[in-house]
Amino acid sequence: xxxxxxxxxxxxxxxxxCVTCRRKGTLPEGERRPGRxxxxxxxxxxxxxxxxxxxxxxxxxxxxxCTVALRGGDAKWTYVFANVDEAAHPEMILAGAxxxxxxxxxxxxxxxxxxxFKRNCVSRIPPITPAKDLxxx
Amino acid sequence: xxxxxxxxxxxxxxxxxCVTCRRKGTLPEGERRPGRxxxxxxxxxxxxxxxxxxxxxxxxxxxxxCTVALRGGDAKWTYVFANVDEAAHPEMILAGAxxxxxxxxxxxxxxxxxxxFKRNCVSRIPPITPAKDLxxx
Numbered sequence: 001x002x003x004x005x006x007x008x009x010x011x012x013x014x015x016x017x018c019v020t021c022r023r024k025g026t027l028p029e030g031e032r033r034p035g036r037x038x039x040x041x042x043x044x045x046x047x048x049x050x051x052x053x054x055x056x057x058x059x060x061x062x063x064x065x066c067t068v069a070l071r072g073g074d075a076k077w078t079y080v081f082a083n084v085d086e087a088a089h090p091e092m093i094l095a096g097a098x099x100x101x102x103x104x105x106x107x108x109x110x111x112x113x114x115x116x117f118k119r120n121c122v123s124r125i126p127p128i129t130p131a132k133d134l135x136x137x
Numbered sequence: 138x139x140x141x142x143x144x145x146x147x148x149x150x151x152x153x154x155c156v157t158c159r160r161k162g163t164l165p166e167g168e169r170r171p172g173r174x175x176x177x178x179x180x181x182x183x184x185x186x187x188x189x190x191x192x193x194x195x196x197x198x199x200x201x202x203c204t205v206a207l208r209g210g211d212a213k214w215t216y217v218f219a220n221v222d223e224a225a226h227p228e229m230i231l232a233g234a235x236x237x238x239x240x241x242x243x244x245x246x247x248x249x250x251x252x253x254f255k256r257n258c259v260s261r262i263p264p265i266t267p268a269k270d271l272x273x274x
Contacts, residue, residue: 016263056263069262078215080260122260123217125206126153126193 011073012052013101015093017042019055021065038066038086045090048098061122070097074128076106082120092116148210149189150238152230154179156192158202175203175223182227185235198259207234211265213243219257229253 021035032040039055047053061067064082071078079100084093092114099108105127108117158172169177176192184190198204201219208215216237221230229251236245242264245254 054263059260059262060258061260067260069260071262078262080217080262121197123196123198123204123206125196125208125215125217125262126191 011075013050013070013072013097015042015051015053015097016056016059016069016071017053018057018059018061018065018067020058021062021067023065024063034086035066038068038084038090041086041090042093045094048094048101050101051094051097064120064122067122068093070100070106072101072106075104076100076127078125079106079117080122080124081117082122084116084120089116148212150187150207150209150234152179152188152190152234153193153196153206153208154190155194155196155198155202155204157195158199158204160202161200171223172203175205175221175227178223178227179230182231185231185238187238188231188234201257201259204259205230207237207243209238209243212241213237213264215262216243216254217259217261218254219259221253221257226253 017035017039019033019035019039021033021038023034027033039053043053056069059067059069059080061080061082066084066086067080067082068084069078069080096108096114096117099112099114100106103109110118154172154176156170156172156176158170158175160171164170176190180190193206196204196206196217198217198219203221203223204217204219205221206215206217233245233251233254236249236251237243240246247255
């Protein structure tokens with residue numbers, strides 16, 4: 001068990017940012033998309049240890065963008081978050097990513113979880129490494 | 138390239154079904170939850186080759202349950218689908234899972250995609266194996 005937990009802790013956390021997001025609006029030609037701006041703003045900040053940032057195409061949450069996701073190896077839940085603002089939220093997102101990175105299963109304790117994460121979770125996907133009690137036999 | 142595509146095709150597809158789903162309603166005590174019923178109905182059908190079925194806890198799409206997800210190795214997009222009905226949809230879900238399994242990157246061609254998948258995609262998560270052109274350098 002100890003080995004497994006240590007391995008999970010050491011896996012990189014990936015912060016995925018949809019850079020194609022227009023946030024449900026039209027955009028003047030040539031203007032930087034909100035998703036790209038979010039990626040740029042977050043990339044300009046100091047990155048928490050163990051967290052890397054990945055630009056991605058549409059995560060199909062277009063009506064409630066900008067959209068980010070967190071994943072981190074086979075032992076963690078993957079989370080998708082909506083309504084991220086490129087001006088107000090970059091530091092909160094990175095702080096949340098650091099908390100996620102520190103949690104062996106990706107579950108940030110509820111009372112420590114950023115308010116935005118509590119209210120804007122689009123969905124979560126279970127770890128690749130299965131929870132035994134719910135599995136098909 | 139050929140080797141990569143072959144490997145992707147051979148990875149198992151996992152159909153994840155949230156068995157804790159109450160579909161936003163109250164439930165008489167002791168009654169089987171809609172999510173569990175969906176899992177039971179799907180499990181009773183013939184499974185497409187390469188597709189396995191996994192019961193999972195809450196995927197946090199509770200307002201629009203039942204919820205299923207498809208994933209299949211490092212080269213595929215992961216998809217989350219909402220508003221799945223345990224009586225009407227089990228065969229459609231398995232047919233869609235077979236199409237997903239056949240698609241090397243998990244993208245079912247739009248015109249072949251089940252209507253329900255088109256209209257009820259909650260979000261999708263990019264492959265672990267990155268698309269080079271969008272990556273951070």
